[in-house]
Amino acid sequence: MTQAAVSADHPVFERIKSEIDEQDVVLFMKGTPVFPQCGFSAAVVQILSQMDVKFKGVNVLDDTDVREGIKHYSNWPTIPQLYVRGEFVGGCDIIREMFENGELQQFLVDKGIQQAS
Amino acid sequence: MAMDADEIATLIKQTLPDAQVTITDLRGDGDHYAAEVISSEFVGKTRVQQHQMVYESLQGRMGGVLHALALSTSAPSA
Numbered sequence: 001m002t003q004a005a006v007s008a009d010h011p012v013f014e015r016i017k018s019e020i021d022e023q024d025v026v027l028f029m030k031g032t033p034v035f036p037q038c039g040f041s042a043a044v045v046q047i048l049s050q051m052d053v054k055f056k057g058v059n060v061l062d063d064t065d066v067r068e069g070i071k072h073y074s075n076w077p078t079i080p081q082l083y084v085r086g087e088f089v090g091g092c093d094i095i096r097e098m099f100e101n102g103e104l105q106q107f108l109v110d111k112g113i114q115q116a117s
Numbered sequence: 118m119a120m121d122a123d124e125i126a127t128l129i130k131q132t133l134p135d136a137q138v139t140i141t142d143l144r145g146d147g148d149h150y151a152a153e154v155i156s157s158e159f160v161g162k163t164r165v166q167q168h169q170m171v172y173e174s175l176q177g178r179m180g181g182v183l184h185a186l187a188l189s190t191s192a193p194s195a
Contacts, residue, residue, distance in 0.1 A: 040185070076165075077172050077180035093188050094164050 012069035019066075020083045024113055025055035028070050029080040033057040040092035041080040047099045052116035053108065084111050119147025120183050125175070132174035133158050143187070151187040159192040167191075 031037030060067035098104035122140040136156040167190035
C-alpha cells in the first residue's frame, strides 16, 4: 500500500508526521512534560529530563484522532511513544530498558542528539 | 473487563509456540501485568519488532482490556 493510500485511510497521519518532523525528539504522551497524566508517560519524561535531552511533548489527550491515529501510524498499541529523527524508538518498557543498559545514551549519540555529558 | 494470566500466556503461545512465558500480576486487578517472553522467533528481530509480535498475538487486547503489560522479550541464549 503506497504512502498516499495509507494517508488517505488515515488523514491524521499527515498531522502526526508534521509533529514528528518538527523536532529531533518527540514524545507522544498523556499529559504534558510538566504535568504527565500517566505513570508510563511520566517515566519516559523523567528519563529524557535526567539525560537533559530537549524534546517536544505531544499531549494525545488533547486530540482523540492523534491518540488513536498514532497507534496505527507506528503499529504500536499504547502511549507513550518516543520518536527520534522521525524513527519510532519504543514505548515505556523499551525506553526504560535501553536507558538502564546505556543503549539509549549511545543511540542518541549516534543520532547526533545533544544530551547531558 | 480484565484478563487473567493464563489467558495472556495461552494467546502468546498460540502464535509463538516455543515461547517461555512468565506472567507476573502487578496489581491483582487483571489489568496490569508484567510478562517475560523468550522465543526463537525473536532471533534477528529488533526489540520493537519483538514487542509488536507479542502485541499481535494478543489480538487487539493490548491498550484495551489489557491496560498495561510491562514486557521484556528475548531470544533464547545460545
